[in-house]
Amino acid sequence: GAVVSQHPSWVICKSGTSVKIECRSxxxxxxxxFWYRQFxxxxxxxxxxxxxxSKATYEQGVEKxxxxxxxxxxxxxxxxxxxxxxxxxSFYICSARDRSGNQPxxxxxxxxxxxx
Amino acid sequence: GEDVxxxxxxSVREGDSSVINCTYTDSSSxxxxxxxxxxxxxxxxxxxxxSNMDMKQDQRLTVLLNxxxxxxxxxxxxxxxxxxxxxxCAERAWEGTALIFGKGTTLSVSS
Numbered sequence: 222g223a224v225v226s227q228h229p230s231w232v233i234c235k236s237g238t239s240v241k242i243e244c245r246s247x248x249x250x251x252x253x254x255f256w257y258r259q260f261x262x263x264x265x266x267x268x269x270x271x272x273x274x275s276k277a278t279y280e281q282g283v284e285k286x287x288x289x290x291x292x293x294x295x296x297x298x299x300x301x302x303x304x305x306x307x308x309x310x311s312f313y314i315c316s317a318r319d320r321s322g323n324q325p326x327x328x329x330x331x332x333x334x335x336x337x
Numbered sequence: 338g339e340d341v342x343x344x345x346x347x348s349v350r351e352g353d354s355s356v357i358n359c360t361y362t363d364s365s366s367x368x369x370x371x372x373x374x375x376x377x378x379x380x381x382x383x384x385x386x387x388s389n390m391d392m393k394q395d396q397r398l399t400v401l402l403n404x405x406x407x408x409x410x411x412x413x414x415x416x417x418x419x420x421x422x423x424x425x426c427a428e429r430a431w432e433g434t435a436l437i438f439g440k441g442t443t444l445s446v447s448s
Contacts, residue, residue, distance in 0.1 A: 227379070255435045264425065264440040265380075314379055316436070325370055326429075326436060330379035 224248055225317050227329025234305065235337055241301045242332045244315030250295040251317035255326065256288075259312040271298040295320070305336045343426050343439035351448045355413040359426030359439055362407065366428040369402060370436065371411045374423045383411070383424075413444075421446045 224247040232240050244254055252273050257265040269290055270278045277290035292298040302309050312333050316326040340362045349355045367388050372380040386393045386400045393400045399412040413420055423443050427436040
């Protein structure tokens with residue numbers, strides 16, 4: 222079945238560091254990928270929609286200069302948390318939609334980001 | 338805007354059936370999904386149903402959709418301890434749009 226790979230799975234770094242998270246669709250082409258954020262014991266909150274070859278669409282309240290998204294190919298989207306601070310600590314999950322559009326979204330295993 | 342509501346907790350005994358309920362507000366929802374999340378892990382797609390269907394069965398899982406009441410349920414037959422997890426209901430209105438998730442139902446299965 223469709224597989225989405227997310228890397229790294231866990232990051233611990235110092236405040237002020239920038240962190241890049243990769244999301245890859247392994248066996249299908251994804252024109253659209255979605256980035257979600259999940260706080261402990263809470264639901265997933267959509268941060269942005271990443272479109273291949275164009276600028277990402279950010280949800281209200283999400284700082285685009287803070288969370289840089291690049292979707293350079295049909296199989297890879299990256300989320301860079303710039304100058305991360307402790308309040309950015311969270312679980313970040315990406316999902317990808319098959320190019321045909323009729324399949325359900327498949328999710329990566331998530332990246333746990335801890336900023337000290 | 339769209340909203341998806343779920344009860345937060347459900348506790349059952351091993352071997353019993355579990356029923357997790359979900360309500361949604363967007364009448365234009367075309368696909369409705371159930372995902373499972375184990376501690377520290379990503380989301381695993383369990384099943385989904387198209388809005389023109391009333392029911393879908395897949396092994397131990399049965400999904401019922403009442404479109405009039407905008408109510409979705411997931412029944413897990415013969416619940417096992419390995420089914421303990423958080424279950425998210427999600428809906429999608431149009432092709433290419435992101436999923437709208439409920440807050441998740443924590444299922445606890447005791448032996």
